[in-house]
Each structure stands twice: as C-alpha cells, then as structure tokens.
Amino acid sequence: MAAPGKVAAFRLPPLxxxxxxxxxxxxxxxKQLSQxxxxxxxxxxxxxxxxxELKNAHVCEVGPGPGGITRSILSAGVEQxxxxxxxxxxxxxxxxxxxAAPGKVxxxxGDILTxxxxxxxxxxxxxxWDDEPPDIHIIGNLPxxxxxxxxxxxxxxxxxxxxxxxxxxxxxxxTFQKEVGERLTANPGSSQRSRLSIMAQHLCTVENCxxxxxxxxxxxxxxxxxxxxxxxxxxxxxxxxxxxxxKVVQSVFQFRRKYCFxxxxxxxxxxxxxxxxxQLMMTANVDPTLRPFQLSMSQFRxxxxxxxxxxxxxxxxxxxxxxxELRQKKMTRSLLxxxxxxxxx
Ligand code: SAM
Numbered sequence: 480m481a482a483p484g485k486v487a488a489f490r491l492p493p494l495x496x497x498x499x500x501x502x503x504x505x506x507x508x509x510k511q512l513s514q515x516x517x518x519x520x521x522x523x524x525x526x527x528x529x530x531x532e533l534k535n536a537h538v539c540e541v542g543p544g545p546g547g548i549t550r551s552i553l554s555a556g557v558e559q560x561x562x563x564x565x566x567x568x569x570x571x572x573x574x575x576x577x578x579a580a581p582g583k584v585x586x587x588x589g590d591i592l593t594x595x596x597x598x599x600x601x602x603x604x605x606x607x608w609d610d611e612p613p614d615i616h617i618i619g620n621l622p623x624x625x626x627x628x629x630x631x632x633x634x635x636x637x638x639x640x641x642x643x644x645x646x647x648x649x650x651x652x653x654t655f656q657k658e659v660g661e662r663l664t665a666n667p668g669s670s671q672r673s674r675l676s677i678m679a680q681h682l683c684t685v686e687n688c689x690x691x692x693x694x695x696x697x698x699x700x701x702x703x704x705x706x707x708x709x710x711x712x713x714x715x716x717x718x719x720x721x722x723x724x725x726k727v728v729q730s731v732f733q734f735r736r737k738y739c740f741x742x743x744x745x746x747x748x749x750x751x752x753x754x755x756x757x758q759l760m761m762t763a764n765v766d767p768t769l770r771p772f773q774l775s776m777s778q779f780r781x782x783x784x785x786x787x788x789x790x791x792x793x794x795x796x797x798x799x800x801x802x803x804e805l806r807q808k809k810m811t812r813s814l815l816x817x818x819x820x821x822x823x824x
Contacts, residue, residue, distance in 0.1 A: 498518050
C-alpha cells in the first residue's frame with residue numbers, strides 16, 4: 480500500500496516482452512508501411528522522458544505498433560492514454576496492454592491524418608493560449624512518410640489554434656528521419672536551413688532532443704532517427720496567416736542556392752515583377768543578395784509583413800501562382816510553335 484500522502488507509482492503487471500508480442504501475434508514489420516519497431520524499453524523510456532512530466536497527463540500516442548513506447552507512457556503514470564493505430568494487426572496486442580492498465584487506455588483503429596483530434600480529450604483540460612501548456616501530450620514514432628506531412632498539418636493547426644491545439648499549447652514529442660530533425664531545428668546560416676525550419680520555428684520552440692541510431696530498430700531503417708520536441712509559442716514569431724507565411728517561405732526557398740530575390744520574384748506576375756520585388760525587399764529591409772538559408776526569422780517576418788501589405792493593396796496578388804504562369808506560357812509557346820506564329824495544320 481502507498482504511504483499516506485504519497486501516490487503509488489503505476490506499475491504494469493508482468494507482460495510478454497515486445498519481442499514475444501511480435502512473435503505471438505505474428506507482427507512481421509511491413510516494409511511498404513515503413514514499420515520499424517523499438518524493442519528496448521530503456522530507449523522507449525528515454526523518448527517518453529523528453530515529453531516532460533506525464534504523471535496524471537492525458538496522452539495520445541500515434542502509431543503504437545507492438546507497444547514499446549506505449550508501455551513507457553503507461554509506466555510514467557498517465558491518467559488516460561489514447562492510441563491511434565492504422566494497422567489492424569496490432570490491435571490485439573494493444574488490447575492486452577489495455578487490460579493490464581484497466582480504465583486508462585482507449586484504442587482507436589484509424590488514421591492519424593484524418594482522426595479528429597479536436598474531440599480527442601475531455602473539455603475540462605482546455606487552457607487558454609497564453610496560459611501554461613495543458614496536461615495533454617502527443618507522442619509518436621511514425622513512419623517518416625507520415626511524420627513530415629503530419630507535422631506540417633499540426634503546424635497549421637497551431638497557427639489556427641484548432642485540431643489538437645483547441646486545448647491550448649499541446650506539446651508534441653515525435654520522431655523524424657535525422658536529416659528532417661536537423662532541418663526542423665536549423666539556425667540561419669546552416670546548410671539544413673529550409674522551409675521546415677521557418678514553418679516550425681516561427682510557431683514553436685523546437686528541440687532536437689537526441690538521435691537514435693538506426694540499429695536500435697527492428698528491422699533497421701536506412702537512416703538514424705531524431706526525437707524532436709515541440710511546444711507552441713504563446714506569440715508566433717510571424718503574425719500572419721499560415722497560408723501567407725507558407726507561400727512566402729516556399730517562394731524564397733524555391734531557388735535555395737541563388738540570391739533570395741530570385742525566389743521572391745516568383746511571388747509576382749511577370750508584368751511588374753522586378754519593380755514589385757524591389758519594393759518588397761526595400762519595405763522589408765532585406766539585402767536581396769542574401770541566400771535563402773542566411774535569412775533570419777525577423778527577416779522572414781519583415782518579408783511576410785511587407786507581402787501582406789502588398790496583398791491588401793492588390794487582392795489579386797495572393798492568388799497569383801508562378802507555376803501556373805509558367806505552364807500557361809509553355810502552352811502558348813507550343814501552340815504558336817517555335818516561330819511565335821500559330822502552327823499550320
Ligand atoms: N511505435 C512503435 C514503435 O516505436 O515500435 C511502432 C513504430 S512504426 C515506425 C510506425 C507505426 O505507425 C506502425 O505501427 C504503423 O502501423 C503506424 N502507422 C503508420 N501510419 C499511420 C497512420 N497514418 N495513422 C496511425 N498509425 C499509423
């Protein structure tokens with residue numbers, strides 16, 4: 480019995496090892512689904528520790544698979560654990576874990592890309608945005624093909640304060656391919672500085688916690704894995720709509736080895752392109768000969784604010800699509816033939 484005034488630590492009853500669960504339920508990793516499992520519970524404990532204090536927290540684990548990380552989350556003494564797993568083969572093994580932790584686990588057989596996270600947790604956990612983060616965490620070791628589109632979607636949710644962020648500044652601890660982890664946290668001047676660095680860092684504090692060598696997984700992936708922790712910022716570093724920031728950032732990085740004005744040009748239609756690019760760079764006070772990876776967050780903020788001003792003055796600007804302009808030009812050229820005259824048929 481726990482000593483008076485102390486809460487007893489939660490301990491799972493003896494269970495088959497993760498390796499035994501894999502054998503018992505014949506859970507062969509599917510290469511086409513990029514399944515790589517973590518069997519070492521010291522490592523899964525280390526990942527879960529990066530999430531912070533989980534005692535009495537509500538946690539959503541994405542892609543629990545055979546349940547290594549799941550066990551570590553339960554051992555951390557959480558109040559409720561929501562598991563979202565796409566592959567039905569894992570559900571019986573997860574049910575075994577659920578029975579070992581009565582009343583704590585909810586299992587959803589579903590896809591995290593479409594699951595409605597705004598309904599995932601009890602309403603009373605909601606905190607206001609400028610308060611401390613709520614007692615809600617998202618943790619997951621997902622396939623790389625899912626974790627990158629998912630973080631872009633969740634960053635958009637952070638910006639709009641919807642999805643898992645209707646509860647406040649929900650924290651996330653997720654794994655990525657090592658190189659993606661480096662991009663997410665890259666500083667100005669780093670060769671890894673990219674669209675992902677700006678999109679993540681203008682909305683969140685992003686911490687590259689540690690690297691898990693590929694050989695720790697079964698089967699071993701081609702690459703090492705980064706564990707990355709995100710806490711949404713009270714005040715985003717760029718206070719403009721997500722779509723606008725994304726458009727500016729994507730345009731800047733379109734020609735990552737060239738001067739930044741080359742990418743910025745693509746925000747404007749051919750007619751008046753140079754003049755408008757110069758106007759934007761001047762208003763934003765950004766040296767047009769800097770390379771995209773050299774730009775600081777405040778320079779990106781200035782570019783977004785200046786572009787917003789131009790879009791407010793000319794609302795047709797925001798819908799302009801450079802690629803579409805190129806496509807139209809190409810079509811016209813092929814219709815006219817190389818002579819610039821309509822082809823005779
Ligand atoms: N978390 C386990 C571990 O660390 O051993 C499994 C990791 S494995 C790399 C990824 C897991 O995510 C698999 O169980 C896979 O079925 C699941 N998964 C893949 N795509 C998913 C999706 N869209 N929604 C939910 N789960 C998904």
